[in-house]
Amino acid sequence: MITALVVDFSWVLAFPGSTGGLELNHELIDFVKSNQSKIRSYIFSASSIVTLDKIKPQLIPPFVEIFSSKELGLYKHQPDSYRQLAKIIDTLPNQILFTDDKELNVEAAKIAGLQTFLFTDTPDLIKKITRLL
Secondary structure (H helix, E strand, C coil), rough: CCCCCEEEECCCCCCCCCCCCEEEEEHHHHHHHHHCCCCCEEEECCHHHHHHCCHHHHHHCCEEEEEEEHHHHHCCHHHHHHHHHHHHHCCCCCCEEECCCCCHHHHHHCCCCCCEEEECCCCHHHHHHHHCC
């Protein structure tokens, strides 16, 4: 059973928009919002928190917190990053589902003991999370 969801920001929660800005994945955000009582959700991004500050009010809640690998001094392609993140959110690694669009990051999280999902599209991710709840 998972008790925490950790998602990447770029290409999972946000995509480049047609006008040059970011387009949020409202389908996933709405799903997280509707399941707040069942699972704690976090964002783990390689982006700087300063970069994310403008859209933070649209993400917290339903996400509990946004973590920047840069500001934590972590590298998303290294398994220890996910062990550290599990400690920060006070959750056992095997109770965390991590999703990212980069296979290297997903493999690092898997090595660290997290349940993982390589993000390709939102409906598949939602099905995976629903099965694990």
